[in-house]
Each structure stands twice: as C-alpha cells, then as structure tokens.
Amino acid sequence: MKYEEAKDKFISTWGVLGSSWGINKAMAQIHALLWISPEALSMEDIMEELQISRGNTSMNVRQLIDWGIVYKETKAGDRKEYFASEKNVQELARQVAKERSKREIKPVIRILKEVSSIKEDEESEKTKELIKQTKALYELTNSMDKMLDKVVNQEKNWMTKVLMKFIS
Amino acid sequence: MKYEEAKDKFISTWGVLGSSWGINKAMAQIHALLWISPEALSMEDIMEELQISRGNTSMNVRQLIDWGIVYKETKAGDRKEYFASEKNVQELARQVAKERSKREIKPVIRILKEVSSIKEDEESEKTKELIKQTKALYELTNSMDKMLDKVVNQEKNWMTKVLMKFIS
DNA sequence: TTAAACTTTCAATAATTATTGAAAGTTTAA
DNA sequence: TTAAACTTTCAATAATTATTGAAAGTTTAA
Numbered sequence: 001m002k003y004e005e006a007k008d009k010f011i012s013t014w015g016v017l018g019s020s021w022g023i024n025k026a027m028a029q030i031h032a033l034l035w036i037s038p039e040a041l042s043m044e045d046i047m048e049e050l051q052i053s054r055g056n057t058s059m060n061v062r063q064l065i066d067w068g069i070v071y072k073e074t075k076a077g078d079r080k081e082y083f084a085s086e087k088n089v090q091e092l093a094r095q096v097a098k099e100r101s102k103r104e105i106k107p108v109i110r111i112l113k114e115v116s117s118i119k120e121d122e123e124s125e126k127t128k129e130l131i132k133q134t135k136a137l138y139e140l141t142n143s144m145d146k147m148l149d150k151v152v153n154q155e156k157n158w159m160t161k162v163l164m165k166f167i168s
Numbered sequence: 169m170k171y172e173e174a175k176d177k178f179i180s181t182w183g184v185l186g187s188s189w190g191i192n193k194a195m196a197q198i199h200a201l202l203w204i205s206p207e208a209l210s211m212e213d214i215m216e217e218l219q220i221s222r223g224n225t226s227m228n229v230r231q232l233i234d235w236g237i238v239y240k241e242t243k244a245g246d247r248k249e250y251f252a253s254e255k256n257v258q259e260l261a262r263q264v265a266k267e268r269s270k271r272e273i274k275p276v277i278r279i280l281k282e283v284s285s286i287k288e289d290e291e292s293e294k295t296k297e298l299i300k301q302t303k304a305l306y307e308l309t310n311s312m313d314k315m316l317d318k319v320v321n322q323e324k325n326w327m328t329k330v331l332m333k334f335i336s
Numbered sequence: 337t338t339a340a341a342c343t344t345t346c347a348a349t350a351a352t353t354a355t356t357g358a359a360a361g362t363t364t365a366a
Numbered sequence: 367t368t369a370a371a372c373t374t375t376c377a378a379t380a381a382t383t384a385t386t387g388a389a390a391g392t393t394t395a396a
Contacts (some may be wrong), residue, residue, distance in 0.1 A: 043372085043373075054373080054374090055373095055374080055375075055376085058373060058374055058375085059374085059375090062374085079370095079371060079372060080372070080373095081372085081373080127379085
C-alpha cells in the first residue's frame with residue numbers, strides 16, 4: 001500500500017468509526033487528516049484535501065477546538081490561521097473521555113438517579129421494577145463514568161499502565 | 169415524581185443517550201421499556217406505549233434480539249409473541265460490549281494495523297508521521313478493545329469487582 | 337386444507353442531520 | 367481609515383437515516 005492509499009483509507013475509516021459513535025463524519029475526518037499531518041494545515045488545505053466546503057470546515061474545526069483536540073497556530077507573516085492536532089494519543093483519549101462524560105454521561109446519571117429514587121404510596125410491581133432496574137443502570141453508568149474520570153484526571157501514561165494491568 | 173412521569177423520563181432519556189452514541193432511538197426506547205417492564209410485552213403493547221408503527225417495532229425488536237439483549241417469549245394458549253429484556257445489568261453490558269467490539273472496533277483495528285505498517289522506499293516526513301500516529305492509535309484502540317474483551321468474557325460480577333478496584 | 341391471527345418486508349415518505357455557499361463579520365497591513 | 371484577506375454565520379438544500387403502513391409471508395387452530 002502506498003502513502004496516498006493508506007492516508008485515504010485511514011481518513012475514511014476514521015470517519016466511519018466516528019459516525020457509528022455519534023460523531024459527525026466531517027469532524028472525524030478533519031481530525032484524522034490533522035492527526036497524520038506533520039505540519040499545521042490551513043482552512044484551504046483542509047477543504048482541498050477532504051473536498052468539503054468552507055463553512056463545513058469552519059464549523060467542524062471549531063468543534064474540534066471546543067473538544068480540546070485541535071489547536072490554532074499562526075505563522076509569522078501569514079494572515080491565515082493554521083490548525084494542528086493534539087498529537088499525543090493519551091491526551092486525545094483524555095479529552096474525548098472528558099467531553100463525552102460531561103456532555104452525555106453525566107446528564108444521564110442525573111436522570112437515572114432521579115428516576116430510581118421515586119417514592120410512591122402504593123408500591124406496585126411496576127414501580128418496584130422501575131426502581132430496581134434504573135438503580136442497577138445508575139450504578140453501572142456511575143462506575144463507568146468514575147472510570148472515565150480517572151482517565152480524565154490521569155497523569156501521563158497512567159492509562160497505559162492501568163490498561164496493561166487490565167489486559168495482562 | 170409519579171410512576172408514569174418517571175417511566176416516560178427514563179424511556180426518553182435512554183432514547184437520547186442511544187442517539188448520541190449511534191443507536192437508533194426507537195431501538196433504545198424499546199429496550200428501555202422492556203428493561204423496566206415486569207412482564208414480557210407483545211408487539212401491540214410496545215407499539216401502543218411508544219406510539220410507533222408495527223414495522224418499526226418489528227425491525228427494532230429483531231435488532232435487540234440480534235444484539236442478544238431481548239428474548240422472545242411465548243404464552244401458552246396465546247398466539248402472540250412476547251418480548252422480554254435481559255434484566256441483568258452485567259449481562260447487558262457484556263452483550264453491548266461484545267457487539268460493539270465486533271461490529272465497530274475490530275474492523276477499525278484491522279485497518280489501523282494495515283495502514284500503520286505500510287513501507288515506502290522513500291521514507292518521507294509525511295509517511296513517517298502517518299506510521300507513527302496510526303500506530304499510536306492502533307495501540308490505544310487495541311488496548312481498549314482487549315479491555316472490552318475482558319468484559320465480554322467476564323464471569324458474573326467480574327466487572328463490578330474490577331470497576332471497584334478501578335475507582336477506589 | 338383453510339382462514340384467522342399474527343409477523344416481516346420494503347417502497348414511499350417523513351424527519352433528522354450534514355453540507356453548501358453567499359453574505360456578513362472580523363482582522364490586519366498599508 | 368480602508369480595502370484586501372481572511373473567517374464565521376445561517377438560510378437553503380442535499381444527504382442520510384428513521385418511520386410508516388400496506389402487502390406479502392408465516393404459523394397454527396380447527
């Protein structure tokens with residue numbers, strides 16, 4: 001496999017993976033492109049490489065910056081903005097874990113807690129089951145989120161160490 | 169909060185969570201409904217509760233069965249099929265981990281491995297970076313997948329134990 | 337067997353989500 | 367200041383994904 005082929009395959013695969021985990025394809029592909037690019041790329045560069053519009057590029061680059069996995073760079077004597085990916089894989093995982101926990105898991109935990117602690121005068125079968133099952137889900141989700149928090153607050157290489165322990 | 173309100177809140181929240189992780193809303197909501205239901209429900213019951221069509225119900229119930237987290241049940245002297253959720257939270261996590269690993273992670277790992285092991289005569293900066301970065305991603309994804317495999321092959325309560333160790 | 341009671345399939349359509357591109361906004365060099 | 371070089375916004379549109387519902391298929395009781 002040649003460089004160009006490998007690059008295209010990686011970018012496209014990353015886009016597909018993103019989609020199946022609820023991440024916009026363009027966002028995932030821009031990330032992939034920057035991830036393997038030795039230097040920062042301009043808006044034009046990204047548009048050109050991925051064949052997407054200026055607006056699309058602008059919005060998705062901003063989202064990546066919001067997620068904390070892409071940075072703006074400037075070049076002396078150049079008015080364009082350039083974008084570079086966070087290159088450390090631990091830090092990438094850390095940021096993604098952090099954002100997904102904050103945006104999606106924590107709100108669900110709040111609801112699960114709320115729903116699993118209803119009190120009804122007449123304790124019907126249905127109510128008991130609701131409480132029991134949502135409580136179980138609350139506990140699982142909570143444990144997984146605490147694990148994500150650990151990843152988020154990791155010191156460098158923490159995750160590798162733990163994962164190693166995990167899989168050994 | 170009353171039972172009905174709690175139920176609706178749970179079902180709707182589970183649907184939203186599903187969507188943001190790439191799982192069809194109807195599928196997530198049917199799962200939520202069965203998860204908290206003390207008895208198995210018929211197609212009609214599900215259609216009625218969630219206000220969705222017969223076709224939609226049929227397809228998504230089948231998917232849940234494919235995922236191994238919903239079972240068919242029959243009642244003596246009744247021609248309808250009834251559907252019941254796997255009720256054990258560990259087993260639910262186990263099955264979801266298994267399916268997502270198989271369907272989404274493992275194929276990506278294969279591509280990452282392939283892409284990260286290209287060889288080019290002329291080793292340009294770009295090629296080096298591609299290899300380095302996709303290799304790092306390969307290793308991370310692989311570790312996470314091995315972790316999922318552990319969850320998948322867990323004995324009962326294995327996960328709880330490990331998660332406890334993790335978060336303590 | 338047959339016909340009633342169910343489930344599944346799938347083309348049409350609706351709903352949602354992503355993308356475009358032009359206009360508006362911003363920044364900076366001169 | 368101004369105007370060129372950029373970026374962002376957002377309404378319109380395209381693409382994708384989910385849903386419907388009627389027709390076809392299947393199962394079972396009689």
